[in-house]
Amino acid sequence: MSNLSKLWRIYSRWMKIHWAILLEYRGDTFFYMMGGFISPIVTLAVWMSVSGGGTIGSYDTRDFILYFLSIMFVSRLTASWDAWEIEVHLREGTLSGFLLRPSSYLHYRLAENLVYKLFYGVVMLIAWAIAWPLTEAVQISLEPLHLLTIVLAILLACATRYLFYYNLGMLGFWTTRTGAIVGLVEAISMFLSGRIAPYALLPDWVKASQSYTPFYWNLGFPVDLMTVKLSGPAVWQGLGIQVLWLVLFIAAYQLLWRRGLRKYSAVGG
Amino acid sequence: MTNGIVVEHLSKHFKVHEREAGLRGALHSLLKRSFHTVRAVDDISFTIEPGEIVGFLGPNGAGKTTTMKMLSGLLHPSGGRVNVGGFVPFQQKEAFKKRITLVMGQKSQLIWDIPASETFLINQAIYEIPDAQFRETMGELTQLLELEPLLKKPVRNLSLGERMKCELAASLLHRPDIIFLDEPTIGLDVNMQETVRRFIKEYNERFNATILLTSHYMADVTALCKRVIIINHGHIPFDGDLNQLVNTHAPFKVAKLVFARPVDRHDLDKYGEVLQYEYPQASIQIPRAAVSEQASRMLAELPVQDFTIEDPPMEDVIGMAFAAEEGA
Numbered sequence A: 001m002s003n004l005s006k007l008w009r010i011y012s013r014w015m016k017i018h019w020a021i022l023l024e025y026r027g028d029t030f031f032y033m034m035g036g037f038i039s040p041i042v043t044l045a046v047w048m049s050v051s052g053g054g055t056i057g058s059y060d061t062r063d064f065i066l067y068f069l070s071i072m073f074v075s076r077l078t079a080s081w082d083a084w085e086i087e088v089h090l091r092e093g094t095l096s097g098f099l100l101r102p103s104s105y106l107h108y109r110l111a112e113n114l115v116y117k118l119f120y121g122v123v124m125l126i127a128w129a130i131a132w133p134l135t136e137a138v139q140i141s142l143e144p145l146h147l148l149t150i151v152l153a154i155l156l157a158c159a160t161r162y163l164f165y166y167n168l169g170m171l172g173f174w175t176t177r178t179g180a181i182v183g184l185v186e187a188i189s190m191f192l193s194g195r196i197a198p199y200a201l202l203p204d205w206v207k208a209s210q211s212y213t214p215f216y217w218n219l220g221f222p223v224d225l226m227t228v229k230l231s232g233p234a235v236w237q238g239l240g241i242q243v244l245w246l247v248l249f250i251a252a253y254q255l256l257w258r259r260g261l262r263k264y265s266a267v268g269g
Numbered sequence B: 001m002t003n004g005i006v007v008e009h010l011s012k013h014f015k016v017h018e019r020e021a022g023l024r025g026a027l028h029s030l031l032k033r034s035f036h037t038v039r040a041v042d043d044i045s046f047t048i049e050p051g052e053i054v055g056f057l058g059p060n061g062a063g064k065t066t067t068m069k070m071l072s073g074l075l076h077p078s079g080g081r082v083n084v085g086g087f088v089p090f091q092q093k094e095a096f097k098k099r100i101t102l103v104m105g106q107k108s109q110l111i112w113d114i115p116a117s118e119t120f121l122i123n124q125a126i127y128e129i130p131d132a133q134f135r136e137t138m139g140e141l142t143q144l145l146e147l148e149p150l151l152k153k154p155v156r157n158l159s160l161g162e163r164m165k166c167e168l169a170a171s172l173l174h175r176p177d178i179i180f181l182d183e184p185t186i187g188l189d190v191n192m193q194e195t196v197r198r199f200i201k202e203y204n205e206r207f208n209a210t211i212l213l214t215s216h217y218m219a220d221v222t223a224l225c226k227r228v229i230i231i232n233h234g235h236i237p238f239d240g241d242l243n244q245l246v247n248t249h250a251p252f253k254v255a256k257l258v259f260a261r262p263v264d265r266h267d268l269d270k271y272g273e274v275l276q277y278e279y280p281q282a283s284i285q286i287p288r289a290a291v292s293e294q295a296s297r298m299l300a301e302l303p304v305q306d307f308t309i310e311d312p313p314m315e316d317v318i319g320m321a322f323a324a325e326e327g328a
Helices: A002-024 A026-051 A061-078 A082-091 A095-099 A105-131 A144-170 A179-192 A204-209 A215-226 A233-263 B022-031 B064-071 B094-099 B116-126 B131-144 B160-172 B190-207 B218-224 B242-249 B265-271 B288-301 B314-327
Strands: B005-018 B034-048 B053-057 B079-084 B100-104 B178-182 B210-214 B227-232 B235-241 B252-259 B273-278 B281-287 B304-310
Touching (some): A002 A026, A002 A105, A026 A061, A026 A105, A061 A105, A061 A144, A082 A095, A082 A105, A082 A144, A095 A105, A105 A144, A144 A179, A144 A215, A144 A233, A179 A204, A179 A215, B005 B064, B034 B064, B034 B079, B034 B227, B053 B064, B053 B190, B053 B218, B064 B079, B064 B100, B064 B178, B094 B100, B131 B190, B160 B190, B190 B218, B210 B218, B227 B242, B235 B314, B242 B314, B265 B281, B288 B304
Parallel strands (some): B100 B178, B178 B210
Antiparallel strands (some): B005 B034, B005 B079, B227 B235, B252 B281, B252 B304, B273 B281
């Protein structure tokens, strides 16, 4: 119990601090958020012009709009920038300040992520609510079980994608610089996560790969739930696969962190 | 809480990638990477008793910071044993972290974009410091280190010295009883250096804290440490009383004279080694054992107007200790 209340105090403190930093750099935060919207909007525009108002595969105009809006929504909520932050902390040796104190570095990082996610989440929900009466393109099914599966899928995607990038960042224990590796993963993810096109429209060999990489489950899957492209057992199976990936990434986190600390050379000073 | 610091045959070796300068070197290292092992710390042993303040001295790259990082649990040793306050540092137990602190003049735990007071508050949560104790300690630190005007400014707007003061406060809020100070007075002006020294001394006396300190300012060492450990090339050539170090490596004092009228330089040679003579001033190095005898002779035989006897500067003594080891 006292452990929990300690953790609560630490999280609320860190979150207040990250909120203060977010406000300090509100311009930066605003542009970061806007930047995240550009790629889905451009991709949407391309698909709209390709489909010419008709249907491609099972997607008509309304489907495309809802699909890319959902991509925008989910990808902002599941974004993780920790790989870059961890690289800086490793390279400059500032990680030391966290290692010396009796509270995991992970709490500091997670608190930051939570603050930005809560902020983006609230802003986007408000925008969605405003758009609701204006266009039926944004009106998704509000059936409780459906909503519950969407929330679950987004939460699982958040956690998995978060740990994925966190783990990539920790490769810095061995390589010091991880930017190139993260860039490569980003490029692959662009294609395999469903960011460029709905999975249903991708070539068969890409579809065949979906179970073997985490990318679809971190973005495409929650979006397919929002756009009701999946139903029945496929929903629960998908959630199960998400859990499997999460467990895998947690195990990888523990291994990398333990091994990494032994490699840590506490640069400089 | 007892147990000080016990270090036995401690080593840390780094594998370093090396390449030659220039394009050729870059291409060569692309094809074939060559590594060499740097023995940053090589088989050192020492013990520090609880409540002791020890100066840890050595030139840049001697292994001071590497040793401190191993003692505080940041680095995993390549070999040997370390015990700090009854703990093995690298296990990074919470109970261990609550008893120690490492202050690095070059590194900061302060959060860059917001005022230092926020770092103090997060440390209160992390170290589970009760409100009353937090307020009391904060009040003391604010007064002693003159923090009041700094508390509301974002850390990035503080000067190096101001940041160092906040850093010290953040590191000592949880009242650790084992403290590693790596260049704690760096960037401070002379007055503030003095304040920080006094503060460290008081802290040591009040909490019986064990302190290991590195500094490039000899005044820090002479003011705070009876004992010094010298490290060079990862080895410890000297561990003992500061006075003994001076006696071993600088077994002489320096007499500084001001003459009322010119004297013949050759007349000075019989008192000791003449380091410098330019009328009206002279400095003469005299073996410690002969100081009082030679001093009275000089006063009797020479037209002395002013006369002082000084220890050689600490920098020189340390330099001589390093040189002695290089020669050995």
